[in-house]
Amino acid sequence: MVDQPAPPGFENSALEERKAPLKDVKLALEEKWKQEEQGDEAVDNVEMKESAPENAAVSDAPAVKPDEFLKAVQERDEYLDHLRRLQAEFDNYRKRVQKEKVEMRDLLIQDFLFQLLDVVETLERALHPDHEASDADSYRKGVEIVHQKFMAVLKDQGLTRIESVGQPFDPFIHEAIMQTETGEVKPGTVVAEITPGYFLKDRLLRPSRVQVSVAPRDSQPGV
Numbered sequence: 428m429v430d431q432p433a434p435p436g437f438e439n440s441a442l443e444e445r446k447a448p449l450k451d452v453k454l455a456l457e458e459k460w461k462q463e464e465q466g467d468e469a470v471d472n473v474e475m476k477e478s479a480p481e482n483a484a485v486s487d488a489p490a491v492k493p494d495e496f497l498k499a500v501q502e503r504d505e506y507l508d509h510l511r512r513l514q515a516e517f518d519n520y521r522k523r524v525q526k527e528k529v530e531m532r533d534l535l536i537q538d539f540l541f542q543l544l545d546v547v548e549t550l551e552r553a554l555h556p557d558h559e560a561s562d563a564d565s566y567r568k569g570v571e572i573v574h575q576k577f578m579a580v581l582k583d584q585g586l587t588r589i590e591s592v593g594q595p596f597d598p599f600i601h602e603a604i605m606q607t608e609t610g611e612v613k614p615g616t617v618v619a620e621i622t623p624g625y626f627l628k629d630r631l632l633r634p635s636r637v638q639v640s641v642a643p644r645d646s647q648p649g650v
Contacts, residue, residue, distance in 0.1 A: 539580070542580040542583060543577075543580055545580075546573055546576045546577045549569075549572060549573050553566075553569045586626070586627055587626045588624070588625055589623065589626060589634075591617045591620045591623070591624065591637050592617055592618070592619065592637075593617065594616070594617050595613075596637070599634075600634050600635060601635050601637050601639075602635065603639045604636050604637070604638070605621070605638040606638070608641055608642070608643045608644065609640045610643055611640075613640070614640055614642045615640065617635075617637045617638070618638050618639065618640045620635055621636040622635065623635055624636075
């Protein structure tokens with residue numbers, strides 16, 4: 428078989444046929460790249476739109492001037508310093524008041540004990556071995572003197588005894604522990620005092636324990 432030369436233009440057509448698939452692949456890749464670039468641009472546009480309000484809010488916020496900032500810091504420090512001084516003054520005031528209360532209490536106790544010394548000395552003289560009483564009346568008189576002095580000291584401190592016998596029963600100052608039927612006084616009258624009650628100035632220190640009268644049974648209606 429004899430080789431014959433190829434017809435004119437055959438080589439060019441064959442080359443074109445070989446390049447055709449490569450051209451199609453190139454076009455496909457370029458199309459894909461184009462789509463990817465468009466997708467990235469869309470994502471960037473969305474991110475820019477989302478961040479736009481935040482950036483706008485930040486840009487809309489008023490800028491603080493350095494002088495105003497330093498002034499605000501100085502005022503803050505002054506307020507804090509003033510607050511610390513007030514707290515220290517209050518602590519000192521509280522300690523001073525507490526100390527004055529203790530000193531006042533000690534002075535009151537001192538004055539009260541000083542007044543009791545006279546009573547104690549009277550008792551010591553009565554109990555001294557060299558002191559011999561001839562009869563019981565002398566002892567009684569000595570006890571009465573001590574009692575009077577002691578009550579005088581208590582009276583100076585604001586202590587007063589409640590007068591109960593013969594007075595109408597008052598539940599605010601009396602405590603009834605016994606009842607007695609009698610027609611000599613009105614019902615509800617204090618006829619006897621078991622233990623005395625006392626006022627400390629205007630405050631009730633202890634109520635009087637008393638015996639109260641009631642009407643006799645034979646005088647009550649229906650009996």
